Amino acid sequence: MIKLENVTKTYSHEVTALQNANFDIAKGEFVFLVGPSGSGKSTMLRLMNRQERPEKGAVWVAGRNINDMPDAKVPHLRRNIGNIFQDYKLLANKTVFENVAFALEVIGRPRHVIRQQVPAVLDLVGLGGKQERFPHQLSGGEQQRVSIARAFVNRPLILLADEPTGNLDPATGEGIMRLLDRINKTGTTVVMATHDQRIVNMMRKRVIQFDRGVIVRDQARGVYE
Amino acid sequence: MISRIRYTFREMWASLSRNLTLTVAAIITSAVSLLMVGGSFLIQRAFDNQLKLWTGGVEMIVYVKHGADDSQVQLIEAALLSQKSVVAGATYCDETCSLDVAKTLFATDPSALEQLTPQIPSFFKVKPVDQGSSEVLRSLKTEFSALPNVTDVRTPDDAVATLSRLKNIIGVRILVVSVVLLFASALLIWNTIRTAMFARRREIEVMKLVGATNWFIRLPFMLEGLLQGIAGAGFASAVLLLANSNWTSGVSGFPINSGLRAFVVTVGYPWVVCFGLVVLGALVGAIGSATAASRFLDV
Numbered sequence: 001m002i003k004l005e006n007v008t009k010t011y012s013h014e015v016t017a018l019q020n021a022n023f024d025i026a027k028g029e030f031v032f033l034v035g036p037s038g039s040g041k042s043t044m045l046r047l048m049n050r051q052e053r054p055e056k057g058a059v060w061v062a063g064r065n066i067n068d069m070p071d072a073k074v075p076h077l078r079r080n081i082g083n084i085f086q087d088y089k090l091l092a093n094k095t096v097f098e099n100v101a102f103a104l105e106v107i108g109r110p111r112h113v114i115r116q117q118v119p120a121v122l123d124l125v126g127l128g129g130k131q132e133r134f135p136h137q138l139s140g141g142e143q144q145r146v147s148i149a150r151a152f153v154n155r156p157l158i159l160l161a162d163e164p165t166g167n168l169d170p171a172t173g174e175g176i177m178r179l180l181d182r183i184n185k186t187g188t189t190v191v192m193a194t195h196d197q198r199i200v201n202m203m204r205k206r207v208i209q210f211d212r213g214v215i216v217r218d219q220a221r222g223v224y225e
Numbered sequence: 226m227i228s229r230i231r232y233t234f235r236e237m238w239a240s241l242s243r244n245l246t247l248t249v250a251a252i253i254t255s256a257v258s259l260l261m262v263g264g265s266f267l268i269q270r271a272f273d274n275q276l277k278l279w280t281g282g283v284e285m286i287v288y289v290k291h292g293a294d295d296s297q298v299q300l301i302e303a304a305l306l307s308q309k310s311v312v313a314g315a316t317y318c319d320e321t322c323s324l325d326v327a328k329t330l331f332a333t334d335p336s337a338l339e340q341l342t343p344q345i346p347s348f349f350k351v352k353p354v355d356q357g358s359s360e361v362l363r364s365l366k367t368e369f370s371a372l373p374n375v376t377d378v379r380t381p382d383d384a385v386a387t388l389s390r391l392k393n394i395i396g397v398r399i400l401v402v403s404v405v406l407l408f409a410s411a412l413l414i415w416n417t418i419r420t421a422m423f424a425r426r427r428e429i430e431v432m433k434l435v436g437a438t439n440w441f442i443r444l445p446f447m448l449e450g451l452l453q454g455i456a457g458a459g460f461a462s463a464v465l466l467l468a469n470s471n472w473t474s475g476v477s478g479f480p481i482n483s484g485l486r487a488f489v490v491t492v493g494y495p496w497v498v499c500f501g502l503v504v505l506g507a508l509v510g511a512i513g514s515a516t517a518a519s520r521f522l523d524v
Contacts, residue, residue: 049434072438079436091428102428106437108229154435 001027001158001189002048007057009043009213017043018054019213025191027157030184032200033193034224035210041193044210045160048191049081050074062157079107082151082188086163088143090135096122096146097131103150121153125179141172145179152183159183161192165199173199197224229441236445240421241452247417248453254413255457255509256464258406259502263465265399266498267490272392275488276385285362285369285380287349291320293374298347304372305351311361313352320347346376407509410457414450414513422446422521429522443518450514451507458506462499469495 002025009018018040025031033041046052047059050066058065066077090099097118104114122128125145135143144164151159161180165173177199184190194200200207200223207222208215217225241248287305289298298317305315318326323345327338351369355361362380370378422429432442473489 051434075433075436075438077436078434083434089427089431091431102431103435105228105232106432106435106441108226108441110228150431150435 001025001029001062002191003058003060004044004047005058005060007047007054007059009040009047009052009054016213018047018210021057021213021215023208023215023218025189027189028184028187030181030190030203030205031192032203032205032207032222033191033210034195034200034207036195038212039210040213041195041210042162043213045162045191045193048158048160049078049083075107079154080157082154082156082159084144084147084151084159084161084164086166088135088147090143090146090150092135095132095134096127096138099135099146100150100153103153107154109154117153118149121149124152124182125149139172140168141175144168144172144176148176148179148183152188156188158189158191161190161194163194163196164192165194165196170198174202177203195224200224233441233444233448237448237452240425240445240449243424244417244421247413247420248449251410251413251417251453252456252460254406255410255454255506256460258403258410259458259461259506260464261399261403261406262505263461263498263502264468265396265403266501267465267469267495268399269392269396270490270494271488272388272396274490276388276392285351285353285365285378287315287351287369287372287375288346288377288379289348290374290376291344291346293347297374301372301375302349305349305369308365308368311354311365313354315352316350318348318350320345323347407505410454411509411513414453414510415517417453418446418450418514418517419521421449422517433522439522442522443515446518447511447514450510450517452510454506454508454510454513455503456506457510458499458503461506462502465499465502466495 004021004023007018007021008016010016021040021044033044035041043052047054048061048066050069053067059067061077062080064077066074069077091102094102100118100121101114104117109117119128119131122131125148127142127145127149130138130142135146138146144167148164159180164180165176168176173196180190180192181203204221204223207217207219207224209217209219209222209225287301289301302315302317305312324342327341327345351365353361353365362385366378366380369375429442469490473491476489
């Protein structure tokens with residue numbers, strides 16, 4: 001599903017964010033990208049949805065080298081990739097329903113599809129009764145669930161999560177991880193950047209470890225070291 | 226498709242109302258600058274009308290000495306018509322015809338007519354090719370004055386020169402100021418769109434990440450700028466038509482012999498200018514907003 005070949009990414013020709021990275025993620029896998037801050041985890045996620053381009057190497061997503069992809073095709077690539085963030089990135093002036101519906105609306109889904117899919121995905125993430133609430137009326141965990149619902153409502157092939165439990169207490173974080181695990185079991189590939197040791201050790205999924213832009217470990221059913 | 230159109234217009238309206246102060250400022254600036262552009266066109270046209278009235282198609286009168294015989298008159302006519310590049314035509318009015326004209330002109334002044342009658346000159350009405358050029362008139366006057374048996378050459382050259390100069394001075398200055406103001410209004414629209422995009426940067430970021438196309442994101446902002454330009458042109462057109470109507474009725478009250486009653490613009494031309502202003506306003510709005518929407522999409 002995702003393949004990196006000798007990927008090197010530098011910022012301003014001085015800071016090397018990634019150096020000669022190689023790995024292959026199969027369809028339906030759940031992968032943790034771990035490492036300290038500044039080790040290259042977030043850059044890796046940004047390369048996967050074409051927010052960034054590498055200086056060297058190739059990034060393959062769903063069989064296409066996305067570095068060579070024309071800019072006009074990038075939106076279509078992103079419709080197959082859901083994004084989850086540490087700070088949720090919810091729109092404060094929209095309700096829970098509207099936040100999730102927004103993701104469908106801006107890619108031109110008709111109204112009847114939105115009316116059908118949004119309540120279904122909100123039920124999936126456990127927010128069935130909170131459709132009309134605004135983000136500030138929700139807890140951090142609930143806000144992250146809205147963010148997950150928005151990322152998943154279009155049933156993407158891949159979910160990219162950047163520190164999704166970073167702002168949450170351990171119990172709420174575990175709830176979010178259970179939700180991501182459920183989504184993964186539907187066949188969606190999940191790639192999650194984190195430095196939450198407890199979560200990685202609890203889930204026992206594949207772990208790719210970064211240190212100063214270099215992959216130092218790639219372990220199936222790994223733990224945080 | 227319908228949901229996209231609905232979304233585009235809803236977002237455009239939301240953005241307009243969110244940045245109400247800047248939107249109003251952009252519309253006012255566009256309106257003022259477009260009003261000046263439109264005003265400069267109307268003023269130019271009014272000057273042209275006035276010039277036409279003053280010159281009346283007869284740019285100069287070449288007076289022939291009283292008692293000149295046919296061969297002498299033919300010599301003058303041949304000399305006038307030989308200047309084909311500058312003279313469009315010449316009509317001869319003999320002494321009988323000249324006396325009839327004098328009778329009409331001096332109908333209220335019999336003593337002046339009595340003095341004039343014994344020495345009444347015949348004359349040629351000469352129509353130059355370039356009726357508005359005072360330089361042409363002046364050079365023709367000098368040339369024709371030197372012809373044998375020509376006693377005098379009268380042109381409305383001084384008045385035409387003054388009016389032409391006034392037309393150029395006012396026209397050029399208004400046009401320069403209005404172009405500067407148009408640029409300012411495009412910049413203001415640009416800035417309004419930039420501010421609107423900055424205010425909605427999170428929304429735009431989310432839109433990009435969920436796969437909205439750049440055009441889908443840009444379109445509401447571009448329509449917003451377009452609407453600002455058209456609204457400005459609408460206001461400018463309304464004010465222009467009102468001002469023109471007031472001016473026309475004011476000028477019609479001038480005395481007939483004031484010679485300024487043609488200093489107006491009528492018969493559809495103001496509507497043509499207003500249509501031009503709407504097109505120009507739309508263009509300024511579209512350029513300002515499209516530039517901003519393209520430049521600030523990476524928020």
